[in-house]
Amino acid sequence: MKKVLVLGAGQLARMMDLAGSPLNMDVKAFDVRTNKVVHPVAPEHIYGNLAEGIAEAEVITAEFEHVAHDILEQCEQSNKLKPTSQAIKIGGDRRLEKALLRECNVANAKHYVIETREDFEQALTELTLPIIFKSALEGYDGKGQWRMKSTEQADEIWQDMADFIAQANSSVPQGIVAEQMVPFDREVSLVGARNTHGEIEVYPLTENHHAGGILSVSVAAPVEQELQIQAASVFKALTEKLNYVGVLAIEFFQVGDQLLVNEIAPRVHNSGHWTQQGADTCQFENHLRAICGLPLGSTKLVRPTAMVNILGEDSVPNEALALPSLSIHWYDKEKRAGRKMGHLNLCGNDEQELAQRLNQLAAILPTEAFPDLASFAAKYQERVTQ
Amino acid sequence: MKKVLVLGAGQLARMMDLAGSPLNMDVKAFDVRTNKVVHPVAPEHIYGNLAEGIAEAEVITAEFEHVAHDILEQCEQSNKLKPTSQAIKIGGDRRLEKALLRECNVANAKHYVIETREDFEQALTELTLPIIFKSALEGYDGKGQWRMKSTEQADEIWQDMADFIAQANSSVPQGIVAEQMVPFDREVSLVGARNTHGEIEVYPLTENHHAGGILSVSVAAPVEQELQIQAASVFKALTEKLNYVGVLAIEFFQVGDQLLVNEIAPRVHNSGHWTQQGADTCQFENHLRAICGLPLGSTKLVRPTAMVNILGEDSVPNEALALPSLSIHWYDKEKRAGRKMGHLNLCGNDEQELAQRLNQLAAILPTEAFPDLASFAAKYQERVTQ
Known part of the structure; x- marks a missing residue:
């Protein structure tokens, strides 16, 4: 029984635990709001404070990058933290992220770091409009951004x-980091794992669609090999530079046949949830395998799969559950507008079947709760039937 | 959050809980050895006694058929028990099982129920040698049997x-039930579900191999349609007769192109564990969907899949985990000779690939612990490459 402590007690820790139990892993979660170590699926069970959690764990990891630095230091001192605090911090600070990309010579949007009004003026001369300004810390899901x-x-x-x-x-x-806005063709992400032995496995590139700055739909399907190789080489460069251990996600803007890194997440990622049904081994299991020194599981695509986020809703019509190859994953959270409450994974034996099923799903789900699903499904069907 | 109580706190309740959490189901388990309701995956969490468990649950079900009758009655009185105590008892008493088969006019081996020496003598005249005598109650896995x-x-x-x-x-x-021994070609089983609305979905027939009376390997692959129809019609007849709700497994002897019922298990079944990786919806999720009044999930075979039981071992070489499309499911049990400790699911894109991977697996696993796997894998490869 391998004892794992996760910093953060949200849906990612929850899904890690569900993936870890069959591997006889005992996953506990540190809830940063209550400062208690809890059961990731049944948080009413409390196991103690952080120091006790660190002492008991064999491996410590994180489900989010905005962990307070003193907590990261405390964990790192135990020599059990994987990935390192350095890697986690990079995910939480755009300045460090950009520095890493520069160091690794990885393509990304032209940018400029701003601290003073002078920097701001300089950014306006260095970059071409339109420019997006993003806060260096905690700037995700549309918060702390200016266009x-x-x-x-x-x-x-x-x-x-x-x-x-x-x-x-x-x-x-x-x-603030000022970035030249890239007129990209689409947004894709690469989720992959690197284990303690330095072995790497990456999943196929996933196409992501956002609504209001929040991920709405991800689709994993066979991808152009050239593009996959390009993404995989970025993954290798970044994770080897960091001596990274665990799952890491890279969001890219695709411009023609070039990938520009948008963001790095040093953790399991929403755009990798499709792997629960669509891949040989899901990202949660591979993260645990990676940090526990096990061989990585195959990341091959089993079937084209779409992941649809459920935002702000705590139920879907039963009819949806009757669709073939549909799985639902609830996070057991209290309903709140816009909150990530769960997700649906939908598979098809080929992209045509997936598109057909996505359209069936869109017809069943309420438009208010899934405002852009129908149009996405229609466009996707059009694209794959060409 | 649907609250489900499972009678029995073994690996089947455990896997039900792991399948139920993503559906926001709160599955608890009644441990008949300690008379306590516990968390199915973390049994150190105790929730109370049976009466409290019954009161709190919305639905009650069972993971085994040998539940004491007074417990079944107590649960049935709450009107929450699914399937009914009658159906559970049939699985625990060969006399009731045979009576049901007769009532439904379902083919099975010629047999004779014995209570006295006179019955015994009569059985010897009615049946042809060889005869197998099986105890009516608790007679599974080779115990209480005479040839x-x-x-x-x-x-x-x-x-x-x-x-x-x-x-x-x-x-x-x-x-005792005396049965004429059937010179069968192979043993297959059908796992299926019937929900509270009377809807039925069955998985493809699975081929089972035993060693020392205990299931060793199950293989699910595309099956002859005629045979599948025959099995499905038996499933329909039996479950409709019982107004059955939940997953039920039927073991058959295949003799030429005829299926003879060997045994009925009114529950999720070891020969259905492959569905965790090889089917659209696993048997554990479909059991929960069935008893909670949800639509059943598709039972389609995604890829040919083999399930290998891990008996009496609490580890396998890490090398096995590196095989593509291999998943491990441990039950977190104390090691004991011959005990079901976990299982491996292995998939292939076609039967040839599955056979190849089974041979790779057999070469990695220790022969002492998996004595018949190598010969099974070799024979299977021979069969599918013909």
Whole structure:
């Protein structure tokens, strides 16, 4: 029985536990809101505080990158933390992320780090409009972002950003990264794993669709080999540089046949949830295998699979469950508008069948809760029947 | 959150819980040895006694058929028990099982129920040698069975059986069912589900191989349609007669193109474990869907899949985990000779690939622990490459 402690007690720790139990792994979760170690699926069971959790664990990992630095240091001192705190911090700070990309010579959007008004002015001369400004820390899912289309917005945006930086309440100073907006063809991500022996396995590239800055649908299907090789080589470069252990996700903008790194997540990732039904081994199991020193499981695509996030809803019509090859994954969370409550995985024996089923699913699910699913499904069907 | 109580706290309840969590089902298990309701995966968490468990549950089900009758009655009185106690008892008493088969006009081996020496003599005249005598209650995995090849064994076998009956310590009187031994071609089983709405879905027939009376390997692959239809119609007849709700397994002897029922198990079944990786929806999820009134999930074969039981071992070489499409399922049990400790599921894109991987697996696993795997794998490869 391998004892694993996860920093964070959300759905990712939950799904790690469900994937780990068949491997006889005992996964516990540290809830940063209550400062208690809990059962990841039945959090009413409390096992103690962080120090006790660290002492009991054989391996410690994280389900999110915004873990307070003192907690990361405490875990690192135990020599059980995988990946390293350095890798986790890179996922939580765009400045470090950009520095890593530069060091590894990995293609990404032209950018400029801003701390002062002077930097801001410099960014406007170095970069071409439109520019997106993103907060360096905690800037995900559309929060802490500003888009500038015309220089007339400069004063207003700067004022807003300066306020945002001033209000930041973190041990690390907040900052801004200005990025030239890339007119990309689509957004894709690569999820992969590297284990303690340095072995690497990556899943096929996944195509991601967002609504309001939040992931809405991911589709995994056979991909162009050239593109896959390009993504895999970026994965190798970054994870080897970091001596990374665990699952890591890389979000890319695809521009023509080139991939530009958008973001790195040093953890299992929402765009990898399809692997629960669509791959030989799911990302949660592979993360556990990686950090526990086991061989990685095959990451091959079994069938084309789409993942649909359930946002702000705590039920779907039973009719949806009757669709062939549909699986539902609830996170047992209290209902809240826009909250990630669960996801659906839908498979097809080929992309045509998947597209057909996605359209059936879109017809069953309420439009209010899944506003862009029908249009995505229609477009996808059109694309795969060409 | 649907609250389910399972009678029995073994690996089947455990796997039901792991399949139920993504559906937001709260599965608890009643451990008949300790008389406590426990967490099926973390049994150190105790929730109370049976009465409390019954009161809290919305649905009650069973993971084994040898539940004491008073417990079944107590659960049935709550109107929450699915399947019914009648159906569970049939699985635990060969006399009831044979009566059901007769009532439904379902083909099975010629047999005779024995209570007295006169019955025994009568059985010998009615049936042709060889005959197998099986205890009516608790007679599985090779216990309580006698094989007669010659009438010279009659006195000895009768004496042994009479002692066995006399020693029985159950509320229901023990008995013996004599069955004419069938020279069958192979053993197959059908696992299927019927939900509260009377909807039925069955998995493809699985081929089973035993060693020492215990299931060793099950293989699910595309089957002859005629045979599948025959098995499905038996499933329909039996479950409709019982107004059955849940997963039920039927073991058959295949003789030429005819299926004779050997045994019925009113529960999820070892020969259905392959569905965790090889089918659209696994048997554990379909059992929960069935008893909770949800639509059944598709039971289609995704890929040819073999299940290999791990008996009496608490580890396998890491090398096995490196095989593509191999999943391991441990039950977190204390090691004991011959005990079902876990199982391996292995898939292939076609039967040839599955056979190849089975041979690779057999070469990795220790022969002492898996004595018949190599010969099975070799024969299987020969068969599928013809």
